[in-house]
Amino acid sequence: MSNDALTHPTGAQAATHALLEAATTARYAPSIHNTQPWRWRLIGNVLDLHLERHRVLxxxxxxxxxxxxxxxxxxxxxxxxxxxQGWRATVVRQPDVTDANHLAQLHIEGRAPADQPSALHLRTIPLRHTDRRPVTGEPVGPQQLQAITAAIEAENTWLHTLRPDQVLQLASAADHAQRTEAQEFAWRDELAYWTGGTRAAGTGIPDAAIPDRATRTTVPGRDFGHHGDLPISAAHDKAAVFALLHGHTDEPRDWLRAGEALSAGWLTAVEHGVSVLPHSAPIEVISTRQAMRAILASTGYPYLMLRLGTIDPADAGPPHAPRLPADQIIEQS
Ligand SMILES: Cc1cc2nc3c(=O)[nH]c(=O)nc-3n(C[C@H](O)[C@H](O)[C@H](O)COP(=O)(O)O)c2cc1C
Incomplete structure (x- = not known):
């Protein structure tokens, strides 16, 4: 199909169908507490991404x-x-200055040769998931780290790998952040609403994905306020590498780009046998976010902490978290 064919009814229908498939595929994306805070609007060859305020914490x-x-x-x-799938699309981020929830617009321009790295990512998307078990396998190698870093940088975001002394600073910040949050009733209430149980509603983190005891780690992982059903080993994850996603400014547009970078880096990591575990508590609390900024020597703003490591590939790990059905997040007119 030539680009001109977009003006023909069948070409236009194919473009609309491709956008519908793209929004359906995007349901697999990781999200804080599996809130899936997105809503898509599809009209012809234009797909709009909105922040769904009802699912913001x-x-x-x-x-x-x-x-x-x-x-x-x-x-x-x-x-x-x-x-x-061989579609050439333009992306406009924050297309409407009067609507902060309107995050991006994808517009299909026409056909292009299918992009092979993207095709690999597309196959990886349903395989990627969050594994909260300790990373006890081989340490992440320089080539793996280089591939992940390059994927992140290609999305205009940076990855700072922490030195051992900085890992200790991070551990202290993560601990402080979680203690601070746990003192607040409203915060505990919100955590309990989104995590634990069997999650029949298609959102949130099921107990099956939460460790059944405290993980032995230098940097404490997310404290869910209760243990789940995920069996974990008693080993210490001392082989873990900790890194900060960061950038030059700290605006909504940067956070959107950081999310694109997270996806690019995480899919690349899976393709290189590396497990990624995000940890956002040190970012959620203002004082520890500032401590993270100090780690970056004030040259940038931290967006998310990541634990990188390897886990025995023979062990499938936790089940995938549930997802909302497509018709609840995609509007078509
Ligand atoms: C911005 C962001 C922050 C996250 N923070 C944490 C975290 O602090 N601790 C954690 O265990 N998982 C964290 N996650 C992982 C999500 O809980 C996970 O993506 C979600 O439950 C969906 O599960 P899946 O990744 O297995 O598809 C975070 C994910 C994102 C995108």
Missing amino acids: TVTDPDARLATLSCGAALHHARMALAA
Whole structure:
């Protein structure tokens, strides 16, 4: 089909169908507490991404920075789906200055050769998931780290790998952040609403994905306030590498880009046998976010902490978290 064919009814229908598929694929994206805070609107060959305020964590994430970052991951998933299927699409971020919830617009311009790296990412998308078990396998090698870093940088975001002394600073910040949050009733309430149980409603983190005891780690992982059903080993994850996603400014547009970078880096990591575990508590609390900024020597703003490592590939790990059905997040007119 030539680009002109978009003006023909069948070509136009194919473009609309491709965008519908892209938004459907984007359901697999990671999101804070699996809130899936996105809503897509599809009209012809244009797909709009909106922040769904009803699924933003108002206590944990009052500025919607982590929700916006999650939407960025969904945007990158959709971009990969289009490029893998040979569609040339333009992306306009924040297309409407009067509507802060309108995060991006994807517009199909025409056909292009199918992009092979995107095709690999498209196959990886349903395989990627969050594994909270300790990373006890081989340490992440320089080539793996280089591939992940390059994927993140290609999305205009940076990855700072922490030195051992900085890991200790991070551990202290993560601990402080979680103690601070746990003192607040509203925060505990919000955490309990989104995590634990069997999650029949298609959102949130099921107990099956939460460790059944405290993980032995230098940097404490997310404290869900209760243990789940995920069996974990008693080994210490001392082989873990900790890194900060960061950038030059700290605006919603940066958070969206950071989400696209998270998706790019995480999919690349999976393709290189590396497990990624985000940890956002040190970003959620202002004082520890500032401590993270100090780690970056004030040259940049931290968006998300990541634990990188390897886990025995023979062990499938936790089941995938549930997802909302497509008709609840995609509007078509
Ligand atoms: C912005 C962001 C922050 C996250 N923070 C944490 C975290 O602090 N601790 C954690 O265990 N998982 C964290 N996650 C992982 C999500 O809980 C996970 O993506 C979600 O439950 C969906 O599950 P899946 O990744 O297995 O598809 C975060 C993910 C994102 C995108």
